[in-house]
Amino acid sequence: MDMDKVYDPKAVESDVYRRWLEAGVFHADPAARGKTYCIVIPPPNVTDKLHVGHALNNTLQDILIRQKRMDGHSTLWMPGTDHAGIATQTVVEKRILAEEGRRRTDFDRQEFVARVQQWKDEYERQILDQLRSMGCSCDWDRTRFTMDEVCAKAVRTAFYRLFADGLIYRGKRLVNWDPATQTVLADDEVEHETVQGHFWYMRYPLVEPVELAGETIEHVTVATTRPETMLGDTAVAINPNDPRAAVLVGRMVRLPIVGRKIPIIADDLVVLPDPESADEKARFSTGFLKVTPAHDPNDWEIGLRHGLPVVNVFAPDGTISDRHGWEDADAPEAQALLGMDRFEAREAIVEWFRKEDLLEDVREYTHEVGHSYRSHVPIEPYLSDQWFIAVKQQIPSLPEAGLIAGTDVPANSLAGLALAPVLDGRVRFTPERYAATYRAWLENLRDWPISRQLWWGHRIPIWSCDLELPPDVAPEPVAGHDLDARSLAALTRSVGGDWHAFFEGQGAYHLRVEPHPEQEGFLRAYICPESGNTELEARLTEHGWQQDPDVLDTWFSSALWPISTMGWPEETELLKRFYPTSLLCTAREIITLWVSRMVMFGQYFRGEVPFADVYIHAMIQDGQGRKMSKSLGNGIDPLDIIDSHGADAMRFTLAQMTTETQDVRMPVESMTLPDGRQANTSPKFDIGRNFCNKLWNASRFALMNLSGAPAWGQVHPGEEITDRWILSRLATTVRDVTGSLSAYRFNEAVNALYRTMWNDFCDWYLEIAKVRMAAGEEAPKAVLAHALDSLLRLLHPVVPFVTEAIWAQLNSVAPVRGPGDMQAEPVLASAAWPRAQSEWIDPDVEGQIGAIQELISGLREARSRHNVPAADTVRVTVIAAGDDAALIERTAGIIQGLAGVSELKIDPSAGPSGTDATVVAGNIQALLHDVIDTEAERARLTKRMETLQRGIRGAEGKLGNAGFLGNAPAEVVEREKQRLAEMRAEQAAVEESLKSLG
RNA sequence: GGGCGUUUAGCUCAGUUGGCUAGAGCGCUUCCCUUACAAGGAAGAAGUCGCAGGUUCGAGUCCUGCAACGCCCACCA
Numbered sequence A: 001m002d003m004d005k006v007y008d009p010k011a012v013e014s015d016v017y018r019r020w021l022e023a024g025v026f027h028a029d030p031a032a033r034g035k036t037y038c039i040v041i042p043p044p045n046v047t048d049k050l051h052v053g054h055a056l057n058n059t060l061q062d063i064l065i066r067q068k069r070m071d072g073h074s075t076l077w078m079p080g081t082d083h084a085g086i087a088t089q090t091v092v093e094k095r096i097l098a099e100e101g102r103r104r105t106d107f108d109r110q111e112f113v114a115r116v117q118q119w120k121d122e123y124e125r126q127i128l129d130q131l132r133s134m135g136c137s138c139d140w141d142r143t144r145f146t147m148d149e150v151c152a153k154a155v156r157t158a159f160y161r162l163f164a165d166g167l168i169y170r171g172k173r174l175v176n177w178d179p180a181t182q183t184v185l186a187d188d189e190v191e192h193e194t195v196q197g198h199f200w201y202m203r204y205p206l207v208e209p210v211e212l213a214g215e216t217i218e219h220v221t222v223a224t225t226r227p228e229t230m231l232g233d234t235a236v237a238i239n240p241n242d243p244r245a246a247v248l249v250g251r252m253v254r255l256p257i258v259g260r261k262i263p264i265i266a267d268d269l270v271v272l273p274d275p276e277s278a279d280e281k282a283r284f285s286t287g288f289l290k291v292t293p294a295h296d297p298n299d300w301e302i303g304l305r306h307g308l309p310v311v312n313v314f315a316p317d318g319t320i321s322d323r324h325g326w327e328d329a330d331a332p333e334a335q336a337l338l339g340m341d342r343f344e345a346r347e348a349i350v351e352w353f354r355k356e357d358l359l360e361d362v363r364e365y366t367h368e369v370g371h372s373y374r375s376h377v378p379i380e381p382y383l384s385d386q387w388f389i390a391v392k393q394q395i396p397s398l399p400e401a402g403l404i405a406g407t408d409v410p411a412n413s414l415a416g417l418a419l420a421p422v423l424d425g426r427v428r429f430t431p432e433r434y435a436a437t438y439r440a441w442l443e444n445l446r447d448w449p450i451s452r453q454l455w456w457g458h459r460i461p462i463w464s465c466d467l468e469l470p471p472d473v474a475p476e477p478v479a480g481h482d483l484d485a486r487s488l489a490a491l492t493r494s495v496g497g498d499w500h501a502f503f504e505g506q507g508a509y510h511l512r513v514e515p516h517p518e519q520e521g522f523l524r525a526y527i528c529p530e531s532g533n534t535e536l537e538a539r540l541t542e543h544g545w546q547q548d549p550d551v552l553d554t555w556f557s558s559a560l561w562p563i564s565t566m567g568w569p570e571e572t573e574l575l576k577r578f579y580p581t582s583l584l585c586t587a588r589e590i591i592t593l594w595v596s597r598m599v600m601f602g603q604y605f606r607g608e609v610p611f612a613d614v615y616i617h618a619m620i621q622d623g624q625g626r627k628m629s630k631s632l633g634n635g636i637d638p639l640d641i642i643d644s645h646g647a648d649a650m651r652f653t654l655a656q657m658t659t660e661t662q663d664v665r666m667p668v669e670s671m672t673l674p675d676g677r678q679a680n681t682s683p684k685f686d687i688g689r690n691f692c693n694k695l696w697n698a699s700r701f702a703l704m705n706l707s708g709a710p711a712w713g714q715v716h717p718g719e720e721i722t723d724r725w726i727l728s729r730l731a732t733t734v735r736d737v738t739g740s741l742s743a744y745r746f747n748e749a750v751n752a753l754y755r756t757m758w759n760d761f762c763d764w765y766l767e768i769a770k771v772r773m774a775a776g777e778e779a780p781k782a783v784l785a786h787a788l789d790s791l792l793r794l795l796h797p798v799v800p801f802v803t804e805a806i807w808a809q810l811n812s813v814a815p816v817r818g819p820g821d822m823q824a825e826p827v828l829a830s831a832a833w834p835r836a837q838s839e840w841i842d843p844d845v846e847g848q849i850g851a852i853q854e855l856i857s858g859l860r861e862a863r864s865r866h867n868v869p870a871a872d873t874v875r876v877t878v879i880a881a882g883d884d885a886a887l888i889e890r891t892a893g894i895i896q897g898l899a900g901v902s903e904l905k906i907d908p909s910a911g912p913s914g915t916d917a918t919v920v921a922g923n924i925q926a927l928l929h930d931v932i933d934t935e936a937e938r939a940r941l942t943k944r945m946e947t948l949q950r951g952i953r954g955a956e957g958k959l960g961n962a963g964f965l966g967n968a969p970a971e972v973v974e975r976e977k978q979r980l981a982e983m984r985a986e987q988a989a990v991e992e993s994l995k996s997l998g
Numbered sequence B: 001g002g003g004c005g006u007u008u009a010g011c012u013c014a015g016u017u018g019g020c021u022a023g024a025g026c027g028c029u030u031c032c033c034u035u036a037c038a039a040g041g042a043a044g045a046a047g048u049c050g051c052a053g054g055u056u057c058g059a060g061u062c063c064u065g066c067a068a069c070g071c072c073c074a075c076c077a
Helices: A011-025 A053-070 A083-100 A109-132 A149-164 A227-232 A282-283 A296-304 A332-337 A342-355 A412-421 A435-443 A485-494 A499-503 A534-542 A552-559 A573-578 A588-606 A638-644 A646-656 A684-706 A721-742 A746-774 A780-793 A800-815 A841-866 A882-890 A893-901 A935-959 A962-967 A970-997
Strands: A036-040 A074-078 A168-178 A183-185 A190-212 A216-223 A235-238 A252-254 A261-266 A288-291 A359-372 A380-389 A427-431 A461-466 A509-514 A522-529 A581-589 A612-619 A619-622 A663-666 A667-673 A680-683 A876-879 A901-907 A918-919 A925-928
Touching: A011 A646, A011 A800, A036 A573, A053 A074, A053 A190, A053 A581, A053 A612, A053 A619, A053 A638, A053 A721, A053 A780, A074 A573, A083 A109, A083 A552, A109 A638, A149 A168, A149 A509, A149 A522, A149 A552, A149 A588, A183 A380, A190 A227, A190 A288, A190 A342, A216 A227, A216 A288, A216 A667, A227 A342, A227 A588, A235 A296, A252 A288, A288 A296, A296 A380, A332 A342, A342 A359, A412 A588, A427 A435, A435 A588, A461 A485, A461 A534, A485 A499, A485 A509, A485 A522, A522 A534, A552 A588, A552 A663, A581 A588, A588 A612, A638 A646, A646 A684, A646 A746, A646 A800, A684 A780, A684 A800, A721 A746, A721 A780, A721 A841, A746 A780, A746 A893, A780 A800, A841 A876, A841 A882, A841 A893, A841 A925, A841 A935, A876 A893, A882 A893, A882 A901, A893 A901, A893 A935, A918 A935, A918 A970, A935 A962, A935 A970
Parallel strands: A036 A074, A036 A581, A235 A261, A427 A612, A581 A612, A619 A663, A876 A901
Antiparallel strands: A168 A183, A168 A380, A190 A216, A190 A252, A190 A359, A235 A288, A252 A261, A461 A522, A509 A522, A667 A680, A876 A925, A918 A925
8 A cells, every 4th residue: 555644636536537537437438238327527618727616516417427427327428619700709809909909890800700710729729628627527529619610510400400401591680689799688687787877858949839738849858778879760659648649649840969850759668757756767657759760679679660761870899880781971960070089079069059049948867778798888679680489480481380378489490499308398398497598587587699891700591692683584483493583593593504504403492582671673592502612602602692790699509509510511520419408407597598599599409408407507606606707806716726626625615615606605715726826726625625625634544453364244234233323324414414405405415425425434434443343352344445435426416536545446456345255346436336235224223323322422521521631541430221221231332442541330220429420321321430529510400401391391382282282293292202201311410410509 | 677596603695395593605713834734623602584574383484564685578758
């Protein structure tokens, strides 16, 4: 045996990991028989290295994978990384700007993408190394990246199918526009932040004054939080139930600054003013709403209902512009605003109204404003052409199935495909409450905008071409074609010949021809080839077709992750064997963004849910409950913890913290690393480190006593009571840990392991073994070897490195050990998970040893209280008869050894004398003779007496209560009776002791 | 505005269908470098379980209300 006194993770981790790789234990073989267990990793973003949240996420996955692997499953843990479109492009742009002073637009597209690729290569390598350092048992041979060739093919195929099914469309919509990164964001990518803002009350003059209730009205007053959008106003709306509506609707208002004449219209969306209302909007409302269809989602709806013109006054970067749909910006006041940033323009416009005496009021207003989750600037609702996925549209290739009960979601829509499995239990969330989040989101889902104005990502596989309408062909249907005769003629012209022949032999494609969104007299054709075909693409380009410049939303490829990593659309062995996967383990922030979309796509493309279970783990916060972040400097780098404490220590602590709450706190402190660097850590990791060290040393001790002679032989609970006890405890632990893990109760499993290893095995069994051996007994080798063997197996999923290292030592000392005479497996990672030996579980023995433990603790406590020096021994008389006496007799040596007792007498009729301390442990009482400190003893006994009297009164009250006797379960009543009896007996003993003290 | 979570010892947290004389680790106090481990051992102190009501023989646990903190969702009049 060769083990240092202190466990040194650095000395074993890399070596152990290499042994696992050499043994190939992580590699999944689709041909292997038996049950399967599969987890697909939530691919970390290549934006940055992993933080402690990733460490938690991957630790939990590894624990489950390792346990199932040992439990005889054919396991696959699929690793990989995510290109994280907008996030990665943003960090790379930032870095290039900081380091080289160049912007993205200073590069051509290819050149820029190459730079992002470099970043990706660097961080992908780091991330995968980090996962290995943590001990993750991924199948590295199958490592994927969301933009690698395999995934790209899946993306192309998926897009093609959605497009062919008519689920992808081009639409003009108000989208969430991020003016800083200049791209559209999905609803989920918008973060709502509370902003201290204002309501500005602005007067819009009527073109002609109006008589209203005997007064002459010259203007209407609108209230807005966004004065700058007034440049795009195309109406003022009033609620039809407003008493002023009858007179005002149909009148015209002259829009200040611009001079545009706009109508007053009636729409019930407008909130009626009411200063007393509980509704904040009613209190702030003037009853008049400025309508800006281009810059507000509500107004867009109103605009659609009333056929209002749409005037967009912003450039994509959020500055005021007359080049994106604003045609009447001729007034000098309007011209002066051009080029201003939106917030600058806000100030300028408010100032203008103030000067013109049109600003009626300004009031403070706190409200939620959407911000970009990337750039953190306020989102601009912005009108643009984007690609969308229709999520509530019925899918033509699926049978009509009606609406999902209680929703407006068609069962055969994408949203329906995602929603149904959670309702019917095919997908189960742990903790269950997250199913509600998931459901609510899908039930209110709007179409998914999937185009992003970025360069880093999967480019949208659509080529388009503007086609001039042929003057002499009517749009008549053509037999056997989706397209009409006019579209066909236009297409034929665009490719300079028969378009049919043009595509001949080019594989599947889908073509769509629509009226041109902007130009009269033109059509626009979109074509989506099934998969990459550079020849076809080149020919299209030759004929003036252009590939869409945008890329797909990152979540599009993420949604395919469970199938793309397994080689879909090919019908691979991997897919057949491991899909659907067993579990998805992730944080709650991406339940909607990611989990729901994987279910959606898994169902749609594969006809099956991607996973049966979804486990949502807690988010780690710092000691003050704040998110860990770079800007706060409160983040913890897993590699630093591995450096200072070891990977196992980190894993142990993280798993022990994992309860079903939504947040866990981790106090952050500074530490100095071995190499002198300062880094963040948490005192929590000491728990894990201490645990590993304890295990290491307990193993050292066991191995010392095992070496030199064979340990083999059938292990079975023999005569020796403490051997039987530890075997019973171990069997119980096997059962409990297996159960806890299968219910994802990580902290319960880890705590059970902790108690068994530290308290049962170290504090009691090993200490008892020392006493037994000191008394000349031979080391209980078979039991010792078996106990260590079981502990290592049980602990391996949580602390794989240290257990594997000890396993090798155990194998060299005791290669054959029970149960059975089997040669132990060479690698623990692929050894068998222990079976719970339920016949070894022995409540009687556990109760007896429990009583002995209680007695020993009592004796120690009395010694300590009476300041008996540690080296001194004491004389003890145990007052016990019958079974108790027999038990004491059997374990006398142990009691003497562990409590420092030189003489142990058993006398059922002994009573305390003035120099005795009394110890009570359940039914058993003991006297510690010749203790001097009578005052301390009297104080303690008096205090104890009070506690007992309170307890007895309580128990008597319960037992004297007919309701309790009548309603409580018999066993509870019985337990109460027993307790009362014990307390009374102790009370008598204490009384007698007090008397003897005089 | 809607929803969810949390509130238990100085700190971080357990406490699964109500039966609790409320637990653990850290920290604190005392003693011990006992030949596995001082990253250790033995022992101890420490809690009207956020507040107010209710249900029940019995409430940390269930119900109602309130408060504080945090998170998620929601189209910025």
